[in-house]
Each structure stands twice: as structure tokens, then as C-alpha cells.
Amino acid sequence: MAAGAAFDKELEASLFASGGQAYQEVGSLVYRQVTGSCKLTTDEKTGEVRYWMKEISSDGDISTVDVIFPASPFFALFNPELLWLQMLPVMEYALNETAPGYLYTLPWAPHHLGTWPVADIKPAEQENMPRRPTCC
Numbered sequence: 001m002a003a004g005a006a007f008d009k010e011l012e013a014s015l016f017a018s019g020g021q022a023y024q025e026v027g028s029l030v031y032r033q034v035t036g037s038c039k040l041t042t043d044e045k046t047g048e049v050r051y052w053m054k055e056i057s058s059d060g061d062i063s064t065v066d067v068i069f070p071a072s073p074f075f076a077l078f079n080p081e082l083l084w085l086q087m088l089p090v091m092e093y094a095l096n097e098t099a100p101g102y103l104y105t106l107p108w109a110p111h112h113l114g115t116w117p118v119a120d121i122k123p124a125e126q127e128n129m130p131r132r133p134t135c136c
Contacts, residue, residue, distance in 0.1 A: 034074050038082075039117075051085035054116045061112035062119050063089055065129065089113055099123075 008028075015027035037054045053071065055064040068086055075083035092098050094110050104110065104123045111127040113119035 030074075031078075034071055038086075040082075040085075049085060050089050051082045052089070052117075052119070053086055055112065060116040062114050062116045064112040065090060065109055066111070089119060093119075 011031060012024050012028060015024040019027075037056050039052050039054070040049065041052065042049050052062055053064070053068055055061040055067045057067075061067075063086065068090070072083055075086070089098070090110055090113065093113055094104055096102075096104050099120075099122070102122050102124075106123055106126060108126075108129040110123075111129050112121065114121040
């Protein structure tokens, strides 16, 4: 509790110094909104730790790439390890390390890994993610 209170105090002071009272209030809410949509887990069999993000604006997808992407600067600033732990499941899925029998061969990045709280989407059920423009 003491560590959490100290962090809150430091965060609020930094936000206030950067932009005043309104900035501090909004920044504090943003911090809680972003972290509130995430869950830290440990696999009971392997001991591997993962950090999952829930998409709260649609149907509750888990580890949605186009939600992780805009949140990534936040995690890079506050805790880069959590960003790494969010990306691991997506990368493992894309590299066919998580779903035996379902090869991910799509020409685009995975959109998400399933619907909260189960990451079990088959590659054929993925939404098409935009490709990088060929012109640039």
C-alpha cells in the first residue's frame, strides 16, 4: 500500500508540474483506465508470465494489436517489461507456437487472440489487418 501511495503521489506531482490541476486529474484517470484493462497472469504449468489487455470498446477481444499499439508509449514509459509481456502472446501466436494444428499463414498481423478471458482464436477467424503501404 505504501509503495502504491508513493507512486500515486509522484505521478500526480509530475502531471501537475507538466500541465496543472486539470492535466493532473485527466492523467491520473488515463493511467487507471489503461492499466485497469490489463491482467497479469502466470501459467501454472510453465511459470511463464504474460500481461493481457482487454479491448473494452467493442466485443471484449483479448490482446488486440490495434489497441496495444496506441497504448505502447504509455507502457514504454511506465513499465517496458509490461509492454514486452503483452507482445509475447501475440508474437508466439503469429509464430505458430500456441495453437497446434492451426498454422498462422495469413499475410497480415494478427488482430487479436480471442475473446476475454480466453485466447483461443483460430487463424481463419482473424480480422484482416491493413498491410503496410507499398508506396512508402
